[in-house]
Amino acid sequence: MKVQNRALTTQKKDDTKTILIIGIVILFLQLAFHLTVSARPIEESSIQRKDSLNYQLGIQLNNPQMLKRLNFPNTVKRFYEKSNFETNWLTSEENSGPTVMAMLLLDCVKQYGLQLRDYHPEILTYEKLHNLFSVNSQISTAQKIEFELMLSDAMVSMINNLHYGAFNPTLNRFSIDNGIKGGLYADVFLHTAIKSPNLRETILTVQPNIDQYKQLQAYMKLIMGQYACDSYETPEQEIRTIAINMERLRWIGIENSSYLFVNIPSFKLTYYTNDKTLEYKIVVGKASTPTPTLVSTIGYLETAPDWKIPSKIFINEMLPKAQKDLAYFENNHMAVYDQKEHFVPINVQTLAQIKQNPKIYHARQTAGCDNALGKVVFRFANPHDIYLHDTPEQQYFSQSKRAFSHGCIRVSNAEQLAQILMENDGQGNRIADLKKSMANYNKQRFALKKPLPIIITYLTITVEDGLLAKHADIYLKDKSLENKMFK
Template identity: 70%
Template sequence: MKPHNRAQSIPESYFNKTILVIGFTIILLQLAFLFDVSANAAGQLYAQSKDSLRTELGKQLSDPEMQKRLNFPKTVKRFYDYGNLQTNWLRSEENSGPTVMAMLLLDCVKQYGLQPRDYHPEILTYEKMHSVFSAEMRLSAGQKIEFELMLTDAMVSIINNLHFGAYNPRLSRRAIDNGLKDELCTEIFLHSATASGDLMQAVLTVQPKIDQYVQLQGYMKLIAGQYTCDSYETPEEDIRLIAINMERLRWLTLEANSYLHINIPSFRLTYYTPFKTSEYKVVVGKPSAPTPTLESMIGFLETGADWMVPQNIFIKELLPRAQKDLAYFENNHMAVYDLQENFVPITNQSLLLMRQNPLKYHARQTSGCDNALGKVVFRFRNRYDIYLHDSPEQQYFKRKKRAFSHGCIRVSDAEQLAISLIENDQQGDRIPLLKKALHSYSKQKFILKTPLPIIITYLTITVEDELLVKHADIYLQDKVLEDKMYGQQNQITKASTN
């Protein structure tokens, strides 16, 4: 028997298919091998790039010249220490969301009353950002890290400037950079903001929550953003005025929902509560004795209080009047005392001694309808020794401009304000006693269970009934702050027109 020929029994097409399958398999194996080699190479290159960037980051953070270029070098250093010396903005183009959002925020700083020149505009451009992400541009590690550090410093600067203000007279940039106890920790906040998914919105939350700031910021965003883009004419003066007053409000630390806000240029006190807003007219210090701006807490109300006459008033005003009329102190329910609190009768001889040694004497006015403090005083601690109080001279509240005091603030309808404070402090049962004390000028203290924040501001533009209202710069403070915020820009503008 002939041996069976298997080749003859298998169709030719089978061999063709087998060859194709084997060939295709070989190709796939080759591609898989090449892909694996390429992937490993790419991974090694990425690891090398990451290591080189980290090395460069550490190098530039320690470079004294780079530190001089940064607004907040210590905060930037702490930011990267907190992040284990990893880059924050040099991600792939597909994961560049936070970087893009940071650049967009830089584009919008004018809408928040900030100046673009403060945020490294010569480095932080979209062209530079594209170069950082582009493989074709082949920027060095040094160039990439320069962009990285400048963008971090710009974000740190925006956060600090929005929260603390850029020209805070009570808080220097150095103090902020050193870190403030029980305050915003900028480096940690920036890490959280970057990871939040909406960097811009997160950063904007550090702004003041004060009603006037929120309204002014809304107007600034409108006129510096929408109106300008729509080619509306917006006076530069208005933009600057809003910006400098927003800056002033950033110097405050208030976060409460209920507070008293006294604005000096508008001669107005506004009492904010979560349920109601009330307004009162005030008399403030004259330009020669200006009312200071401050923050404090009203701890108690005092009825029938004696007025301890300030020494400058005693020396410059009361003694000259008493020399012309020996009965002046008595007619105004005042008495003079020496340093041992001994009563000093008013005679020509005693007045002569007072004129020669005025610091050895002081005057006090007893409570009553003629008392300069009126029926009630709202006490709050401050280094200026000023207070908020009633006044027997109610005629001044009828005037439009009310800068007449020696620095203290006189408030209209003081009785109603006192009642409102006690009622909102959950002490409604004490209101009958308060009213009795007010009407009889009897000495009583009404301590607040929850001290009430009070802020005294100098805002020359405010939002009232959704409209911008300008107020007279009675203490001539606008130009000083405007020169700080725009002085360099003014010089550049003048130079370019000459």
């Protein structure tokens, strides 16, 4: 009997335990069902809101009026194509890091010599940013997408302006917007940058890797950031001058660590290598015959070069002298040729023929100590027919202002520079031959295995030994660029 009662008691306990487990399971299922049902409207609302934003995004990207407001509409459209036409900046407050970082970057545009007006400041405000993520926001979907597109365009604009410059004379905004073959594509870059841990630092990597640019940029950041906060006063004109010269450096577009850097206003050539820099005095073009700015590569050196006199010099200067003195060309070791390179003897009759149609004739000066190109010339392709070369007129290098040439660049210690270029090109075994050719005025070509970039630019302010150095605006170029940048 006791055994039976014990069995019944055990059975009752098991039944109670089973009922309790079943009850807990039912309660859990009811709770899960309740949570699922209550969460569904929120989830559906979130999806609907996202779909609404993306739908509005598609509409605005095809709205001609909206596209007209963008600086780089084609680039912005390509950027959204890469993200399947979904919003990038309007995710959630928890994931707003890139959005906030982009806004902070726009706050600092003046530190990079840029102007805030070019980046939609009337739309991209912190008040609107706060309202975008506010639970009680009254901002319409269209206004949210306006903010989204303007922020994308601002980032694209900053990438392009930091890399190519905002007023590049050879690359207009339209061509950049359509994509420069072999160049930086802002849509591709931004698509990657927005996923990086630090959007700001990633975007700043598009800036030029040129020594003077980095120094000017660091100086501008200092005076616009630290000095301004510490109530130091920097003249507005100095800030503008730094900004326009930073802009000029953005037009260059080379990434090499070794290059020749010619700055016209400072009358100086700097040879940058991986481990050191060398400086040389130069003579540049007069204001009436200015040295052009350009980027090219030195392909070879030529000793004892012939000088093909530029057409303007031949017509405007040499022909009048020859008419006064028939022996002028011969006395200066020059010869005149026609279009077929036939030698033309100079007399009264031929001078009259040349004067009738001077453009079909040209003159050459043979190698020698009186040759205007001196013992060696550094050849680089350019449409202006200018050279970097030695000169027999060494007396000009003793003067502080050295704008005397017809546009070519005369360099001091040209023989030394030629030898160093050959040494750094891995051709030290040819230096003895080079020196002999220069000493004896023997015409010979020395090709570089690695063509060396040459930059000819126009900087009226530079950083020298950590301090700003100002240079005379000898060609009066600053004012026009300043007017464009600062309106």
